Amino acid sequence: MRRAAADRHNGEVRRDLPSLVATDVDGTLIDDEERVSDRTRAAVQAVVSSGTPFVLATGRPPRWIPPVVEQLGFAPLAVCANGAVLYDSAADRVLSAAVLSADELAWVADVANSVLPGCGLAAERIGASAHDAATPQFVSAPGYEHAWLNPDNTELADHEVIAEPAVKLLIRLASATSHEMAEALAPRLCGMVDVTYSTDNGLIEISASGVTKASGLHLMAEHLGVAADGIVAFGDMPNDIPMLSMARHGVAVENAHPDAKAAADEVTATNTEDGVARILERWWR
Numbered sequence: 232m233r234r235a236a237a238d239r240h241n242g243e244v245r246r247d248l249p250s251l252v253a254t255d256v257d258g259t260l261i262d263d264e265e266r267v268s269d270r271t272r273a274a275v276q277a278v279v280s281s282g283t284p285f286v287l288a289t290g291r292p293p294r295w296i297p298p299v300v301e302q303l304g305f306a307p308l309a310v311c312a313n314g315a316v317l318y319d320s321a322a323d324r325v326l327s328a329a330v331l332s333a334d335e336l337a338w339v340a341d342v343a344n345s346v347l348p349g350c351g352l353a354a355e356r357i358g359a360s361a362h363d364a365a366t367p368q369f370v371s372a373p374g375y376e377h378a379w380l381n382p383d384n385t386e387l388a389d390h391e392v393i394a395e396p397a398v399k400l401l402i403r404l405a406s407a408t409s410h411e412m413a414e415a416l417a418p419r420l421c422g423m424v425d426v427t428y429s430t431d432n433g434l435i436e437i438s439a440s441g442v443t444k445a446s447g448l449h450l451m452a453e454h455l456g457v458a459a460d461g462i463v464a465f466g467d468m469p470n471d472i473p474m475l476s477m478a479r480h481g482v483a484v485e486n487a488h489p490d491a492k493a494a495a496d497e498v499t500a501t502n503t504e505d506g507v508a509r510i511l512e513r514w515w516r
Contacts, residue, residue: 261502290470312444374389402434446473
């Protein structure tokens with residue numbers, strides 16, 4: 232576990248307020264039933280009442296943010312799609328998006344089909360809002376085996392899935408773990424795109440080069456006019472590692488992936504035991 236000496240004195244996190252609080256959603260902020268607990272809601276509301284920005288940083292697309300907004304009781308800004316999209320949930324407006332070009336998608340698909348035979352492909356596209364009817368939000372090839380229910384899916388031919396720019400390419404191989412897939416594919420992609428995963432259930436996620444939750448948070452901090460070096464961040468999976476590493480104080484929940492724990496300054500309680508709230512209450516009560 233990484234220790235940030237500047238944030239600690241006699242074992243205690245220093246008391247000056249963070250410039251921004253950022254948290255992953257699934258497996259971190261919400262419990263295993265996808266609920267925000269009363270304690271966590273109260274802690275987040277205390278952050279917001281103090282004037283400190285509270286930002287969601289998630290692999291979710293904007294269209295999957297409203298259920299979280301409803302439970303929180305306010306509409307935060309969100310870094311979506313692992314850093315590729317900045318989204319204003321209050322205005323239902325996409326602020327910016329970093330996309331993979333059709334040429335990049337075709338190249339990654341070709342390499343993936345070679346390295347991971349039998350894999351299925353899907354792409355996350357983005358419009359001007361969460362449910363922009365002009366843009367099919369999620370498109371998948373016939374061979375893509377969905378890792379979770381996705382009512383927004385539009386099935387297309389393989390070549391059509393990668394024919395238009397996308398904020399994220401998803402590669403699915405149910406017979407492998409996500410770690411095994413990433414280990415096999417990443418070296419062949421030579422750092423030309425970002426490879427990560429948020430579940431170990433045979434699904435990896437590809438973003439444009441340099442696009443991570445950390446890069447998204449840097450942009451969000453700039454948008455808000457706050458210092459990026461004062462961020463406190465929470466996460467649980469490998470797609471959270473860049474964010475946990477760049478934060479002034481990175482916190483992994485107890486149920487986190489071992490690599491996420493190793494990247495964090497501290498490990499808090501699990502997502503079912505109000506791990507995020509327990510840390511926030513050090514500054515806000």
